[in-house]
Amino acid sequence: MQSLERFINILEAFSAEKPELNLSELVKKTGLPKPTVYRIVEAMVKHNILSKNPKTMRYKIGVKLFELGSIYLASMELRDIAFPYLDWLQQQTGESIHLGILDGNEVVSIEGLESAHSLRLKVWIGKRAPVHCTAIGKAILAFLPLEKQNKIISEVSLHPFTKRTITSKEKLKTELKKIKKEGLAQDLGEHEEGIHCIGAPVFDRKGEVIASISVSGPAVRMTEEKMKKYTPLLFKAASDISKKLGYSS
Incomplete structure (x- = not known):
């Protein structure tokens, strides 16, 4: 349950005003430890729930959520x-x-x-x-x-x-x-x-x-x-x- 709540907290950190966030911003918005956030977001990237720009190292909502929403x-x-x-x-x-x-x-x-x-x-x-x-x-x-x-x-x-x-x-x-x-x-x-x-x-x-x-x-x-x-x-x-x-x- 704790893992699920953290997963949801990270997703809810994104908004129309802030569609892209870096690791530090995610840590600040969620209040979670940096290693925890990093571990979760990298797992989310692996499953296309989030995507990561390798140049800017910023995260955004991935194609998997778009598919589920569709x-x-x-x-x-x-x-x-x-x-x-x-x-x-x-x-x-x-x-x-x-x-x-x-x-x-x-x-x-x-x-x-x-x-x-x-x-x-x-x-x-x-x-x-x-x-x-x-x-x-x-x-x-x-x-x-x-x-x-x-x-x-x-x-x-x-x-x-x-x-x-x-x-x-x-x-x-x-x-x-x-x-x-x-x-x-x-x-x-x-x-x-x-x-x-x-x-x-x-x-x-x-x-x-x-x-x-x-x-x-x-x-x-x-x-x-x-x-x-x-x-x-x-x-x-x-x-x-x-x-x-x-x-x-």
Whole structure:
């Protein structure tokens, strides 16, 4: 915790008025010992969190923070664009709707709407879920470049959340091929017992998958018949969001 606080103190020393600081200035602004500041800022430079001018020996915010900030801004823009279509989808189906993005080897819910039914799937913004056994995760995973997809599959633990969870990497790859062909991902109680979910990918103007949306509900309502009924509605919402993002199929 102390190391984290020192890391944050150093970052907060930079400002729009003072975008570049030398070591002495950082020591003065943070109140930390000079050896401590030097050790931390050099580690930050190594990971591109800060950059260092070798001529002036001054530090400034690095490209890594710009990249992370860009991800945040993109996700906020995505939420604003997607929300009307998520709302429409929720009204059409009456079930819980999620919008998720890939973060590392997990999928994170960045927007959602809850079903009005008393028996419903709770929507938690910011909730993380496994990528291999959720419809919202598989809908993204299936459309990633093969190299990235294989990397994620090799790294994730195919933990059996239920007896229906796919725990074989080969079976998962086979299912992902099917999802890519059909455009639809399903979770029939793979992550949570008694919960069924269908998901579809969202693409940006470059044709790259950047998110997915899903319709989720208890298995007693999300029957095979209902899922077939909701699939074209899900496809329409995902397609409309993609078009708004500049995607042309």
